[in-house]
Amino acid sequence: MEQLEFQGIPCGNQDGLYVVYRCENSRSGNYYFLSNDQFRFKLPKSPNVAETVMIGVANPHFLHIISIYSTVSSLKRIIAVDANHEQLIHFNRLCATVLQSSNRIDYLQRLFKVRFNSKAISKLNGVSTSKIDEVRGGVERDPYFLVEKEIWGNLHFDDECFWNTYGLKANVSDSGLLIQADTVGDINTYFATFLCCSRSDYEFWPFTAGYGSGFLQNEITFNRMKEILRTTPLYMLHADLSDIYSDLLLSNRYSPISVWCSNLLCDYFTSKNPALRQIIQVSSTLGTQFEPEFPEIDVVLLQDERTRIMLPKLIDNIKSRFRKWSVHTKNFAKVSNYIRGNKNIEIISVRSWFNADQGKSKLANTKYIMLDDFLVFEGDSTFSSIVVHILQGHGVPTENYEKVLLKAYSMSENLIILEHNRSSKDFVRQKIGVTIDEIRDILGMESFLDFGPGVSCDDRNLIMVYRK
Numbered sequence: 001m002e003q004l005e006f007q008g009i010p011c012g013n014q015d016g017l018y019v020v021y022r023c024e025n026s027r028s029g030n031y032y033f034l035s036n037d038q039f040r041f042k043l044p045k046s047p048n049v050a051e052t053v054m055i056g057v058a059n060p061h062f063l064h065i066i067s068i069y070s071t072v073s074s075l076k077r078i079i080a081v082d083a084n085h086e087q088l089i090h091f092n093r094l095c096a097t098v099l100q101s102s103n104r105i106d107y108l109q110r111l112f113k114v115r116f117n118s119k120a121i122s123k124l125n126g127v128s129t130s131k132i133d134e135v136r137g138g139v140e141r142d143p144y145f146l147v148e149k150e151i152w153g154n155l156h157f158d159d160e161c162f163w164n165t166y167g168l169k170a171n172v173s174d175s176g177l178l179i180q181a182d183t184v185g186d187i188n189t190y191f192a193t194f195l196c197c198s199r200s201d202y203e204f205w206p207f208t209a210g211y212g213s214g215f216l217q218n219e220i221t222f223n224r225m226k227e228i229l230r231t232t233p234l235y236m237l238h239a240d241l242s243d244i245y246s247d248l249l250l251s252n253r254y255s256p257i258s259v260w261c262s263n264l265l266c267d268y269f270t271s272k273n274p275a276l277r278q279i280i281q282v283s284s285t286l287g288t289q290f291e292p293e294f295p296e297i298d299v300v301l302l303q304d305e306r307t308r309i310m311l312p313k314l315i316d317n318i319k320s321r322f323r324k325w326s327v328h329t330k331n332f333a334k335v336s337n338y339i340r341g342n343k344n345i346e347i348i349s350v351r352s353w354f355n356a357d358q359g360k361s362k363l364a365n366t367k368y369i370m371l372d373d374f375l376v377f378e379g380d381s382t383f384s385s386i387v388v389h390i391l392q393g394h395g396v397p398t399e400n401y402e403k404v405l406l407k408a409y410s411m412s413e414n415l416i417i418l419e420h421n422r423s424s425k426d427f428v429r430q431k432i433g434v435t436i437d438e439i440r441d442i443l444g445m446e447s448f449l450d451f452g453p454g455v456s457c458d459d460r461n462l463i464m465v466y467r468k
Contacts, residue, residue: 056260064214142198341384
């Protein structure tokens with residue numbers, strides 16, 4: 001699969017999976033300043049690999065979802081997507097505000113352009129926290145309305161700074177900011193609050209920062225969110241999620257994927273934009289099929305609980321969910337962890353693979369090349385990574401195998417050898433594949449030694465990585 005290109009907001013901590021070209025900035029105030037989604041995390045830690053890829057619509061609550069997931073899995077990369085460029089810009093601004101803030105209260109002051117007095121700070125410090133797996137969102141009746149009012153009665157709001165930063169019309173009230181904007185959800189007048197999301201106490205729907213839950217649950221979760229934003233590869237893509245959804249899944253197919261859909265899957269939005277149903281359809285296909293149908297993608301859809309729709313068990317946020325991978329997918333998942341860069345080739349000897357995949361590797365940013373074509377390949381080209389995919393295990397003579405390894409080693413800073421392990425239970429009787437020492441005799445000591453599992457053993461395949 002070749003490298004994908006998108007429009008969006010380039011970030012400094014991207015890992016090279018995609019190319020992101022900057023969009024022209026726009027500003028008309030047509031976005032949601034905050035969210036009011038309800039969410040309850042029910043998914044157990046993935047049994048497949050340790051790192052999760054987070055994909056989500058770029059609404060403010062996506063930060064809370066990311067925070068909750070980080071409690072059970074390390075994050076491989078984060079991909080925020082929005083068809084509304086202004087919403088994407090605002091999400092980027094929220095991330096920057098988190099990084100600039102020293103603590104949760106400092107974050108609220110920077111976000112709302114307010115200054116709390118000592119009483120307001122005392123009230124915020126006394127707020128009880130939600131469970132670690134919950135995010136505060138819109139409810140009919142919320143017990144925090146009086147606390148919210150007390151906080152707003154003990155602060156100073158800088159309306160000019162708010163307008164200059166966000167381009168949104170906001171009037172301060174005794175229980176929140178009354179904001180007006182044109183939005184795709186048609187809720188154009190709403191209140192922005194620190195923690196209360198009680199519909200019965202407000203003239204219009206309240207949207208909340210979710211203080212006391214998610215990444216704002218406590219100072220530990222807030223500091224962890226800062227570390228995530230500092231260290232995790234982050235992509236902000238300007239696109240309709242349904243348009244690029246298949247590409248996003250396929251390019252991350254060897255990691256568990258969690259997709260924050262907010263309320264996009266409900267009838268209100270799918271009737272306005274029927275293409276959104278493709279998110280359900282593609283997930284239902286790729287997320288439930290098993291070998292011999294590939295790919296087998298470990299994907300789960302996360303929804304606003306208020307508009308939740310029924311989904312197949314394997315792609316739904318439920319406690320009993322368990323996605324099993326075949327041996328082939330598990331091995332490719334291991335190999336994909338060693339891929340570096342975006343100019344990569346995978347050397348194969350089975351013509352039927354090449355034809356079935358139309359010459360496109362199943363690995364991201366990688367192209368197939370047949371063994372015979374590689375051996376006669378001329379020029380001084382170098383590659384970010386070269387994957388040698390089970391050649392002797394499929395009958396390639398030893399003489400040619402040595403030529404391939406030596407040539408591949410000379411043409412890449414990152415050579416990855418995947419080969420049947422003749423010493424494993426799966427192949428020792430048939431004497432198929434190679435041994436570690438045989439490869440070392442050709443290339444010397446490897447940089448990394450790993451093994452790919454089989455049905456009845458953990459070392460069916462050798463994974464030997466040579467880095468210069």
